Amino acid sequence: MGHCLCREGKRGPDPPYSRGGEPLLIGGAYSPNHSSNFHQGSDFTQTEVDNLILETLTVIRTKVDIEEDPPDSLIKLNTVAEREEGWIQLVKAFVHVIPMEDPLGPAVMSLFLDDCPLPTRETALRCVEFLDDLSDTDIKEHRNLMIVLGCLAEKLAGPNSVALLTDFILEHVISNLSREKAPSIVLFSLIALEKFAQTSENKAKIRKRLSVIPVPSNPLIQLEQLVYEESDLILRQIGFCAQWCLDNLLPVDGRKFSHTCVNMNNINIMLNHNDVSEYLKLGPDGLTARCDSSSFESVRGTGQANKGCWFYEVLLLSGGVMQIGWATKDSKFLNHEGFGIGDDEFSQAYDGCRQLIWYNASNTDVSVTLPQWKSGDIVGCYLNITDQYLIFYLNGKPLGPFTDLFQKVSCDIFPAASFMAFQQCEFNFGHKPFKFPPVDQHYQNLNQEFTLTPEEKIIWPRPIKLKKLQRISLHENTCTICYGHIATITLVPCNHSGFCLGCGEELMKLGSCPICRQTIQAFNQDTNTSKQEQVLQHSDEES
Template identity: 50%
Template sequence: MGVCFCKDKVEAEVQTNPQVTVFPPPIPPEAISSNRDSLISRELQWLSCANDHNLKLLSESVDKLVKETLDVIGKVVDNQPETPYSMQLLHTITDKPAGWIELVRSLIRVVPVEHPMGTSVIALLLDDSPLPSKESIHEVSNMIASKTRRVSPRRERNLCAILGCLAEKLAGPTSITMLSPTTLKYLIDNLSDDVNRDVTLLSLVALDKFALTSENKITIKRKLSEHSDNPMIHLEKFVDDDDFILRQIGFCARWCLDNYFFVENRKYSYETVDLTKINVMLNTNDVSEYLKISPDGLEARCDAYTFESVRCTFQITSGCWYYEVLIITPGVMQIGWATKDSHFLSTDGFGIGDDDFSIAFDGCRRLIWQNAKSVEHELPEWHGGSILGCMLDLDTQEVVFSLNGMETKPYKDVFNKAKTGFFAAASFMSFQQCRFNFGSEPFKYPPKRSYQNFNNNATLAPQDKVVLPRHLFLEKLRRISIRDDSCTLCFDKKATIRLEPCNHRGFCSSCATQLIYCPMCRADIATKVQEDYDSPIIEDLNGT
């Protein structure tokens, strides 16, 4: 599962006393479980008086809480776990402008570059915090104007990550305000060769997220055009580099050029990529909204704060099958197998391995996920360059994962509900990326038992291999004519079904068979009436 917590209603339990000036240090975690509510109530009174002493202690305590969150976040092994105590406190602290600004400062100075979930935690904590005030946003902009360049890669990397997260969270007028000339110059200047690579990468991501607001997209494109050599064109060449930070930079630069900052005489990547040997891809029609798919359909990246998922284009129904994944980033991804019955609930943190019909390997937290439960596996943590092997044998009903050739034990529980019809599938936490090999290239660590690969057994029509940039894909959808009498769910078949007793219409017979409640009013369905406009046929749900 992605890191998505059941949020306690902490604010409702806390009565802040404006007279309190004492600023107690954080309570040790071992003391929390027995008396959580009273401890939260006591600790959240410190922010009510902003004198110099309290602000100093606030800074120290927020740093400790951020570090505690970094420590605990990689140990989440439950679906919908209770929100960590450190996050509960940070959420309520950031309800006040001084607390929100202090969280931003703390994230800048505390989160280490080498932490595999560092940038994901930045996104998580900012998403969990209340919306900042205009004054707070202005103060973040001042941090850019006043800072010294290239003193600390960690501080600059984290600041760029924060800018990107805020641009995504506050898309619209606030995002336009944030993208001041100073901020824009800072981010574009970071695209040069003499800047730390992590800073360049997060600057690209920030520009990508600022471009979600149309006015910002125009502003950034105009600024880039002022350069005789567009820096993104230079960075795009790293898309297949063996250095995994450079590879991410190349991916993000190409994505920006294809989707937002078009350059005259540059062809879209999907027009230049060689797909002749590729017969299986990640399915762009079976993917959650914000996952980025490469033009060859084999590489995926998530830069959203949600838990994004995708299945491949090929379904297996019998035999033994194997594919490999090149791990590019070492954070949280759940990679494995899923059926059509698996659902992507990205905003709730549900992905592959979080239902009865899928199973996934997590090499960051060293877990196997299935049915929203996790068990530890014996393999080491993965790193950039690790090769994950995924084997599924429907004859023996076994799933085996491997990391650089070291295998796990077989797992069988997924076959209790999911009998057949599996797809290669994966879910991604923020700022994670990997590349799939379905057999178009030789495998690095093939299994010892007899197996088949997807690419040798599948076919894709040329039109099904095209991975369009997002704006072209949306334009194509708008051009598709939809009949006035089309089903409101699939937009394909004719709507002929009326639901009773609510009398809502607009559903075809295929979609109606899957309905338990009316999707319009959520009322229980007693009968489904097939209307042929001559003599309606009534189908009783009980079959009588």
């Protein structure tokens, strides 16, 4: 599974400090009804909670077998989080003990907080008091607290998120957006600001505060310049996040959108922006992807290989959990359930953080221990359809070959990747020379074999995309997924409707109804609506 920690299926929101009965899972596989020897009323000291966090952080690297029971430390932490004071203990532990050097630390914090009971407004505001206990030299603690605040801003969305963004917190976050601060603090303060801006009232408050700063001194404008930083990859992440925030959430008058400033003439294959959820951030060139959500986000390229041999490279800007490899259209991306590349029989991926090869949600047996990647490394992905094998490379060192993917797949294979929280990488499909091209394998250049129209190369920022949607006249019986065709499909046996034929066929591949999650056995099409579809297309053309 993609997630080190994730839920095995969705549930409705829990009332404050009332659990739905599901423990956090490792590898997305532990039973939600797993019994524990620790009862809900158990008390733990702060030192014990600190040690449980560190123990869990260590064990999740190796707990990937779907048949394994959850570790005791994880069960105990779920017990701790069920109490209000226990939740505060958990946050204190995150702030004080999650180490800077562990690439899994920030993602684990995000996933824990996403699964924990929803804190009350008063309890969430107690986190602000932690700032009083931190000195300016506590880089680790300041970074971790920004991660916590960002996660809470996202989870509490609405009035509670508005209450959390006090004037003090806003000033503190903005003051952190300075080159004089440690890069890790700047990065996660920027992400926290973005999370707060997801709530409209907070967004208005942030824009008002930034509007009094002259445009050249706007911290987002200044940080955006780091997007092309070559030597420090954290600074490059900061530049990317600032640029994305300016394009999508906090635009500045007079600033051009990034997609108008990027030369796309030599880009003939990119990441498919029509194949991602709203939680995955793509750069204006379509070659950079980043996830700052607790969900497990995936993306495919715009071109697929049908025969021959192919190769592409990925520069890791972070060293956490990502699954990079190859997938077909049939691969199921279930971001909230933790399914990504390598988690079904239609994809295979290399996970260098946990040193695994993923296929069909299991790690492939290998004869040697795979190397662990780190930020700055180059991952190579080689596909040989002719002889049916894959080879992965880390900085030019081959790993493999692996043949699992070809048990069910023979063509239509896309480059693809999945990302855990706070991970980012850049793709090279051949528009520039490879750093470590295969020396003993023939391959074709993806960028030389595919084409994109100028319109297909544009990744529209959210403000422009929303304006485009507002200009679209939607008919009453338009498909509720694509909004581009008449809804003619009724799912069997749940009888949910509102989908066009194309989306109905895609739902059949996914296997479950998006409304009730019941297994789809078939669908019925109302043929009487075909004329309505023709009328809709004609009216759209006239408009």
